[in-house]
Each structure stands twice: as structure tokens, then as C-alpha cells.
Amino acid sequence: MTRTGSPLARRILFGVLGVLALAGVWELYKALGPATGVMIGDLTVLPRTSDLAMPHVWDMIARLFRPVRSGDDEQMWQAVLAASFFSLGVAAVGWLVGVVVGLLLAIVMQRFRTAESALLPWIVLSQTVPLIAIAPLVKRWGSQIEIGSFSWENWMSVALIASYLAFFPVSIGALRGLASPDANHVELMRTYAVGWWATLVRLRLPASVPYLLPALRLAAANAVIGTVVAEVSIGLRGGIGRMIVDYAAAAGGDPAKPWAPIFGAVVVGLLAAGVVALIGLTLRRYRRGETPA
Numbered sequence: 001m002t003r004t005g006s007p008l009a010r011r012i013l014f015g016v017l018g019v020l021a022l023a024g025v026w027e028l029y030k031a032l033g034p035a036t037g038v039m040i041g042d043l044t045v046l047p048r049t050s051d052l053a054m055p056h057v058w059d060m061i062a063r064l065f066r067p068v069r070s071g072d073d074e075q076m077w078q079a080v081l082a083a084s085f086f087s088l089g090v091a092a093v094g095w096l097v098g099v100v101v102g103l104l105l106a107i108v109m110q111r112f113r114t115a116e117s118a119l120l121p122w123i124v125l126s127q128t129v130p131l132i133a134i135a136p137l138v139k140r141w142g143s144q145i146e147i148g149s150f151s152w153e154n155w156m157s158v159a160l161i162a163s164y165l166a167f168f169p170v171s172i173g174a175l176r177g178l179a180s181p182d183a184n185h186v187e188l189m190r191t192y193a194v195g196w197w198a199t200l201v202r203l204r205l206p207a208s209v210p211y212l213l214p215a216l217r218l219a220a221a222n223a224v225i226g227t228v229v230a231e232v233s234i235g236l237r238g239g240i241g242r243m244i245v246d247y248a249a250a251a252g253g254d255p256a257k258p259w260a261p262i263f264g265a266v267v268v269g270l271l272a273a274g275v276v277a278l279i280g281l282t283l284r285r286y287r288r289g290e291t292p293a
Contacts, residue, residue: 023057030054055256063256064263076257080243080264087227087239088268090155094162095223095272099216101163102170109171110178110204111196120175127168131226135161135233154236161230165222173215177208213280220272228265240265 030049037053038046047053064077105123109116138160142152181203189199231241243261250257 026054026057030056052252052255055259060256060259060263063254064260076260080240080260083238083240083243083261084264084268087224087231087241087265088271090159090231090239091162091220091223091227091268091272092275093159094164094227095166095220097159097163098166098219098223099170102167102215102219103174105167105171106174106178107200109175116175123168123171126164131161131165131229132233134164135230139234154234157234158227158230158236158239162223162226165226166219169215169218169222170212173211173218174208177211178204180211181207209283213276213283216279217273217276220276221269224265224269224272228268240268 029046033046033049035049037044037048051059064075064080066076068074068076068079105119109119135157139154139157142154142157142160145152178200185203186199189203194202227239228241228244230236231239232245236242240261244258244265247258247261
């Protein structure tokens with residue numbers, strides 16, 4: 001096995017072992033835990049272990065290969081896959097918008113110290129606003145936008161909310177990365193009369209890659225979470241978020257069914273992380289050491 005393949009194989013192996021360990025813990029608690037759950041006073045701290053509350057892992061997997069509803073031709077995994085790709089597309093749009101906005105804000109704050117002092121507190125403050133509170137407002141404001149033949153659609157509101165969560169780690173990570181070059185290197189660029197733009201492209205952006213890649217991964221995860229939550233808040237159909245709500249209503253008679261879209265949400269998150277990993281491969285020459293976002 002090559003040196004480049006060995007770390008990748010270990011990461012895949014550890015990932016598979018982690019999933020198997022989680023399934024083992026689930027089944028172990030289901031076998032040994034009390035049927036009424038673990039309670040401290042009136043507070044339930046661990047769930048009930050009945051089949052209604054905690055279906056077996058194999059039952060949840062088997063449910064994926066049965067029809068969505070009795071008499072349907074569509075299998076559960078097909079419906080979940082279609083909803084997953086819908087949510088992934090919306091999350092990708094939100095992630096791209098968030099990355100562009102975050103990078104632009106970081107560049108402006110790095111260029112102008114006054115801009116950093118003015119913008120950074122508001123960027124941090126923006127993440128304290130509850131997502132569920134702003135989702136209906138974004139939908140209502142967006143529905144009033146009409147420019148010629150263009151009209152705002154609900155999926156755009158979801159993408160906007162996803163970008164709202166995605167831009168924050170990118171702006172902070174990129175700002176740290178753009179300020180990371182050694183002062184001697186910056187002074188050398190000035191000595192050779194290299195302009196700000198050339199310094200940004202040739203020195204600061206390459207130096208920011210170890211800071212930016214972890215921020216991109218976090219932004220991808222935030223975009224997926226924002227998409228799923230916003231789909232629920234706005235009521236957008238076709239995606240994983242709405243499917244989770246719809247299938248939860250069937251939990252009483254089909255306890256394994258609500259877990260199918262949850263598996264789909266996990267797949268969406270893994271695909272988003274995989275895309276960022278591919279971006280990291282193209283920037284391998286600049287990845288001397290990554291710094292957590």
C-alpha cells in the first residue's frame with residue numbers, strides 16, 4: 001500500500017468502525033436499558049427502549065428496502081435518495097454563497113483595519129439570532145421580490161438561510177489565514193514594490209489555505225444543518241427536512257420509517273464533507289498544517 005493510500009485507508013476504516021460502534025451501543029442499550037428509560041426525578045435523561053421508541057438497527061435498514069406506503073412502487077431508499085439530492089443541491093447553493101460572502105468580508109477586514117473593527121462584532125452577533133425565528137421572515141420578505149419575470153421561490157429562502165450559517169466560519173477562518181503570513185514575508189513583498197492585490201494573490205491567499213479548509217468543512221456542515229432546519233420552518237417540500245416531519249407522524253404504526261430520512265441527512269452531510277475533501281486535494285501543496293476554525 002502506498003504512503004498516500006495508507007492514511008486514507010485508515011480514515012475509512014476508522015469511520016466504518018465508528019459507525020459499527022454506534023450501532024453496537026444502540027443495540028446494547030436497547031437490550032440492557034429499562035423499558036421506561038432512565039429518569040432523574042421527572043426528567044428523562046435516556047430514552048425508552050421499546051421497539052416503538054428505539055427500533056432495532058436491522059429493522060431500520062430493512063425499512064429502506066420496502067415501499068414508502070403500502071401499494072406504492074417507489075421504495076423507501078429511492079424516496080430518501082431523491083430528497084437527499086434535493087436538499088444537497090439547495091445546501092450547495094447556500095454554501096457557495098456563504099463562501100463568497102465570507103471571503104469578501106475577510107478580504108475587506110484584512111485590507112482595512114477600520115472595517116474589521118466595524119464588521120467583526122456584527123458578524124459574531126449575527127450567529128446568535130435563532131434560525132427558526134428568521135426563517136419565516138426570510139420567506140415572507142423573499143415572496144415580495146419580483147423583478148421582471150423573476151420571482152423568489154421558497155428554495156431560495158432555504159439557500160439564503162444556509163448561506164447565513166455558512167459565511168461565518170469562512171469569514172473568521174479566512175481572516176485568520178490572510179493575517180497569518182510572517183511579517184518578514186510581507187515586508188519583502190513591499191520591498192519589491194509588489195502591490196496589495198498581488199500580495200493577496202501570491203502570499204496571503206496561499207497562506208490562508210490551512211485555516212480556510214477547516215472553515216470550509218464547518219461551513220458545509222452548517223449549510224446542511226441550515227437547509228434541513230429551514231425546510232422544516234418554511235415548509236419546503238421535496239427535501240429531507242420536510243420528509244423527517246412527514247414521516248414522524250407515522251412513527252406510531254411504523255417506528256422504523258422516521259429514521260430513513262435521518263439516514264438521508266447523514267448521507268447529505270457526508271457528501272458535503274467529501275466535496276470539501278476533494279477541494280483540499282487540489283490545494284495539497286499549500287496544506288503544510290491545518291489550523292482548526
